[in-house]
Amino acid sequence: MAVPHTVDVLVIGGGATGAGVLRDLARRGMTSLLVDREDFATGTSGRYHGLLHSGGRYVGKDKVAARECIEENRVLRRIAPASIEDTGGYFVATPDDPDDYVEAFADNCNQSGVDCDEVRVADLLAREPAINPGIRRAFRVPDGSIEPWGLIEAMVADARARGSDALTYHKVIGMEVAGGRIETVTVRDERTGSVSRVWPKFVVSAAGAWAGQIAALANVKVEMTPGKGTMLVYNYRVTDAVINRCHRSSDGDIMVPIHSVSILGTTDIKVPDPDDYDITRAEIRRLVDEGEKLFPSLREMRILRAYAGVRPLYQAPADTVAGAGNRSISRAHAILDHADQGVDNFVSIVGGKMTTHRLMAEQTVDAVAQKLGNTTACTTADEVLPGMEPGHHYWVGHRLADHEAEGGGDADLLCECELVTRRMAEAYLDTHWPCSIDDVRRGTRVGMGPCQGAFCTFRVAGLVAERLDAHTKATGRPAPGTEPGTPEEVGHAPGSGSLHAAIADRALTAFMRERAKGVRPIASGRQLQELMMTNLVFVDVLGVESLSTASALVFEDEEAVDAAR
Amino acid sequence: MSIADIVREATELPVSRSADECLKCNVCNTVCPVLRVTDKFPGPKYSGPQGQRFRLAHLQPIGGPGSANPPSPDASVDYCSGCGWCTTACPAGVKIAEMNNQARARLREGTRPKLRDWGLGQTDLTGTLGVAFSPIANVAMRNRPLRRAMELAIGVHHKAPVPPFAKRTFHATWKRRQAKAGTGSGKAQPGPDKAIVYFHGCSANYYEPHVAEAAVWVLRRNGFETIVPDQVCCGLPLISNGLYEDARAHACKNAKSLARYAKAGYRIIGTSTSCTHTIKAEYEEMLDMRDEDTRAISAATWDIMEFLLDLHEQGRLDTGFGRLDEDLPYHAPCQLRSHGIGLPALDLFALIPGLRARDMDHDCCGIAGTYGLKREKYDIAMAVGRPLFDKITASGATVAACDSETCRWQIEAATGVRTRHPIEILAESYRAMDRARGTAEPPGA
Numbered sequence A: 001m002a003v004p005h006t007v008d009v010l011v012i013g014g015g016a017t018g019a020g021v022l023r024d025l026a027r028r029g030m031t032s033l034l035v036d037r038e039d040f041a042t043g044t045s046g047r048y049h050g051l052l053h054s055g056g057r058y059v060g061k062d063k064v065a066a067r068e069c070i071e072e073n074r075v076l077r078r079i080a081p082a083s084i085e086d087t088g089g090y091f092v093a094t095p096d097d098p099d100d101y102v103e104a105f106a107d108n109c110n111q112s113g114v115d116c117d118e119v120r121v122a123d124l125l126a127r128e129p130a131i132n133p134g135i136r137r138a139f140r141v142p143d144g145s146i147e148p149w150g151l152i153e154a155m156v157a158d159a160r161a162r163g164s165d166a167l168t169y170h171k172v173i174g175m176e177v178a179g180g181r182i183e184t185v186t187v188r189d190e191r192t193g194s195v196s197r198v199w200p201k202f203v204v205s206a207a208g209a210w211a212g213q214i215a216a217l218a219n220v221k222v223e224m225t226p227g228k229g230t231m232l233v234y235n236y237r238v239t240d241a242v243i244n245r246c247h248r249s250s251d252g253d254i255m256v257p258i259h260s261v262s263i264l265g266t267t268d269i270k271v272p273d274p275d276d277y278d279i280t281r282a283e284i285r286r287l288v289d290e291g292e293k294l295f296p297s298l299r300e301m302r303i304l305r306a307y308a309g310v311r312p313l314y315q316a317p318a319d320t321v322a323g324a325g326n327r328s329i330s331r332a333h334a335i336l337d338h339a340d341q342g343v344d345n346f347v348s349i350v351g352g353k354m355t356t357h358r359l360m361a362e363q364t365v366d367a368v369a370q371k372l373g374n375t376t377a378c379t380t381a382d383e384v385l386p387g388m389e390p391g392h393h394y395w396v397g398h399r400l401a402d403h404e405a406e407g408g409g410d411a412d413l414l415c416e417c418e419l420v421t422r423r424m425a426e427a428y429l430d431t432h433w434p435c436s437i438d439d440v441r442r443g444t445r446v447g448m449g450p451c452q453g454a455f456c457t458f459r460v461a462g463l464v465a466e467r468l469d470a471h472t473k474a475t476g477r478p479a480p481g482t483e484p485g486t487p488e489e490v491g492h493a494p495g496s497g498s499l500h501a502a503i504a505d506r507a508l509t510a511f512m513r514e515r516a517k518g519v520r521p522i523a524s525g526r527q528l529q530e531l532m533m534t535n536l537v538f539v540d541v542l543g544v545e546s547l548s549t550a551s552a553l554v555f556e557d558e559e560a561v562d563a564a565r
Numbered sequence B: 001m002s003i004a005d006i007v008r009e010a011t012e013l014p015v016s017r018s019a020d021e022c023l024k025c026n027v028c029n030t031v032c033p034v035l036r037v038t039d040k041f042p043g044p045k046y047s048g049p050q051g052q053r054f055r056l057a058h059l060q061p062i063g064g065p066g067s068a069n070p071p072s073p074d075a076s077v078d079y080c081s082g083c084g085w086c087t088t089a090c091p092a093g094v095k096i097a098e099m100n101n102q103a104r105a106r107l108r109e110g111t112r113p114k115l116r117d118w119g120l121g122q123t124d125l126t127g128t129l130g131v132a133f134s135p136i137a138n139v140a141m142r143n144r145p146l147r148r149a150m151e152l153a154i155g156v157h158h159k160a161p162v163p164p165f166a167k168r169t170f171h172a173t174w175k176r177r178q179a180k181a182g183t184g185s186g187k188a189q190p191g192p193d194k195a196i197v198y199f200h201g202c203s204a205n206y207y208e209p210h211v212a213e214a215a216v217w218v219l220r221r222n223g224f225e226t227i228v229p230d231q232v233c234c235g236l237p238l239i240s241n242g243l244y245e246d247a248r249a250h251a252c253k254n255a256k257s258l259a260r261y262a263k264a265g266y267r268i269i270g271t272s273t274s275c276t277h278t279i280k281a282e283y284e285e286m287l288d289m290r291d292e293d294t295r296a297i298s299a300a301t302w303d304i305m306e307f308l309l310d311l312h313e314q315g316r317l318d319t320g321f322g323r324l325d326e327d328l329p330y331h332a333p334c335q336l337r338s339h340g341i342g343l344p345a346l347d348l349f350a351l352i353p354g355l356r357a358r359d360m361d362h363d364c365c366g367i368a369g370t371y372g373l374k375r376e377k378y379d380i381a382m383a384v385g386r387p388l389f390d391k392i393t394a395s396g397a398t399v400a401a402c403d404s405e406t407c408r409w410q411i412e413a414a415t416g417v418r419t420r421h422p423i424e425i426l427a428e429s430y431r432a433m434d435r436a437r438g439t440a441e442p443p444g445a
């Protein structure tokens, strides 16, 4: 896809915020281009907890944020039904939670407009037997879970239908500022290495935790305080509703059921570099120690993997408090007009939450529209996103039900754990090739179940090689992404079977490396056994070490094995 | 303590949570008899631990919280026969068969049970009526057009094996005999080392009183009087048809009547491997009943062959077996494997001179309780059991043996070979000895 030379607005960052901005701009008639250095939602928007906030977590300290959450919660349920599961949520008072917080909770909800009903503890325990039977009180709120990938794709589709576009794997690497404006923005295609320039009228940075880096390219200072949060993915539904502890939000105090898994989170640790978010064993221990207060048998439940994301926390220069813990920084967002630093056609949108991304986009586009003299009103809260059916929420059984409706069985499954059929993977590849298996994962959930890729990766890799062969056979030309000059092509004849096999091998090893990364920090018990079985499949059966791309493949983690002993 | 009790601890995990243990190794799929013969069933791995991840965590009424969710999305789980092979085979301890059973129950949650599934669960009701009207009922059940009409009306396959009703229930016969002999009232009851409590279940009560009589006779020969307390169907047909609440009511009644014996040290002996397994394991596992009475009867329950083999191991079994010069194909029912007690009938057969008992070494006859009776499953059940039927037919034997009633009926219907409970074979062998010694007495005297 060629990079256009001129656009009304260039949006940097393909997370929820950027996609929301792109959609809003397009709906107001401003033709725009979005670029992301990787796939959509590979930043924080793909590495968050999955909670559609009711606002309940903020009622104690940030009533504005709480009110924004509940209002946007209602909007998103309406416009993005398919991305949301209406799980409902509860705040429960464990013996460890302070009385005064619990006493004030219902009132606080009331003041922020968050619907809240106290329910009988016995009723909740009957419905959710995994919860600590020692809880004293329980309040029901309209929490839900929200899935990012489909949501972002739908927003981009809405924008594309209106003449805008979005490019993944295009990284912003430079800006040329002249006469108080950004003149050009330099973008590099991360897959081919080719560099091009865009002349936008206006630039919006929706780069989240990376906003500081983007601003620096225009010599503008944006002080981000990236906060790393680690989460643990449990194998299946520990609960059917979101369960929060009724106290001032802290580590390991919330379980969110989303898709076929439940996610326990989070931690909050200040990190200097948003790309540096290794997970430590201390964090995992802390999560489980805290989580146990909510779910006493947590330690017996199987953890599939751990992952982390970085909060795009922004601290306005004035209220910088040295030494303050990260959780005290406002989660609410800020729109920074960089005219104050001498760049007139540049705003950054920082902070915020997944739940409030649409509102953030609306306010950002309001600011842009004013500058560009556009007076069209925002309509993003009015219409259901393309491809979604009004009122039809996601539910956990939908994939199994859909698969059954098509005849069921496992003959055609690439990924048995997440029920990904060959047809689903093909459909994704049809519209997204060239891409990685990790992209296919985001699009289809391939490899996200208990085996973490042990039985599906080689099938998807086979599919990749098969498709490349088919393309060359049908057209007589190298398939996209395998043209001369691409990294994979070196040492192989264009269009040859060996080239296609090499690409499939590379896709396979890259994906397994990525999966292993999330499993290793938690590998013990069954999940460690699973890892060993994966090892058996890939090393002993498939002989993966003999592949040209295997050098960096590490399945066996001695540290994890030791830790489990 | 039976062998199964010794390892119980190791596998004590709630059914739904055991999905966590799955390593995706596929062993369960390789042993599933149903998966082998039909595409309609996706297999234990798929409908068990995999399907579990797409079901809500806990039983939930339709409608809450949030949107109206159908209770379980996979209708195909209904094709699991419940034979239990997968659970036995899984190296990780996933309770697949039990999970499937719960999913089936959820499938029916909130919907009225099919008349057929309800009816197949009401073994006491059908049994009582059937025995009362046995002359008519037995003719009716042999009548082709009537059976076809029944298939249309309630979905029980017209060829499915249905045994004739007895003329009088075992229980009634027993009561009458006790009354005649004046036992039960005046005489002191023998202690737990001199008597056992007999759980006859439905089959021996309504269809095969001769099995019960053989059991009583063999037990007496080995120094054990029989006590037959009030009892109802163990509840398994209800459990396999997803009717847990009704099954719980049955379990409660049985626990109430049997617990005082169990607590006094009496062993509860059954001639149906499925009833005994239900009491031993399913009351707790499937019905979630963990009260003192239920636990007491679970711990006290034995399969009759298990009990007799135990006597033998203690040197207390009367080994004066008479010669039976014949081939005896033997089928070990699925339920027996779930007991985890080996194949005690075969060990006992080995004591009978001349008897050439041979394990048919086939996993499942297909019937799996009431599964093979159902219109949509009859062909599957027949295909599952086909290799077994062929082997039995090829053996040329005139009698076969099997511990479980529905399997016996299935084998008889499919092969025409008379199929008997192992206790009947033992009884026959003792009688052969008596004849040889000239001390024969009529059974049941």
Ligand SMILES: Cc1cc2nc3c(=O)[nH]c(=O)nc-3n(C[C@H](O)[C@H](O)[C@H](O)COP(=O)(O)OP(=O)(O)OC[C@H]3O[C@@H](n4cnc5c(N)ncnc54)[C@H](O)[C@@H]3O)c2cc1C
Binding pocket: A012, A013, A014, A015, A016, A017, A018, A035, A036, A037, A038, A039, A040, A041, A042, A043, A044, A045, A046, A047, A048, A049, A050, A051, A052, A053, A170, A171, A172, A173, A206, A207, A208, A209, A210, A214, A227, A228, A229, A230, A266, A308, A309, A310, A311, A312, A351, A352, A353, A354, A355, A356
């Ligand atoms: C641990 C954790 C848990 C959270 N849980 C929740 C929750 O449960 N509910 C909720 O509502 N919110 C939650 N949040 C907050 C929420 O996830 C984020 O606020 C939101 O996803 C931010 O979206 P974004 O689009 O602003 O940023 P991002 O999604 O990070 O998008 C920024 C994008 O910019 C791209 N980019 C960076 N540099 C460049 C470059 N040079 N050129 C091109 N592109 C570039 C990145 O690749 C990235 O895709 C959580 C956050 C964290 C960290």
Ligand code: SF4
Binding pocket: B031, B032, B033, B034, B035, B043, B044, B079, B080, B081, B082, B083, B084, B085, B086, B087, B096, B097, B100
């Ligand atoms: S119980 Fe039997 S039929 Fe059902 S899945 Fe297991 S092995 Fe297959």
Ligand code: SF4
Binding pocket: B021, B022, B023, B024, B025, B026, B027, B028, B029, B044, B045, B048, B049, B089, B090, B091, B092, B093, B094, B096
């Ligand atoms: S045998 Fe057990 S561990 Fe293996 S796939 Fe089946 S359920 Fe999973």
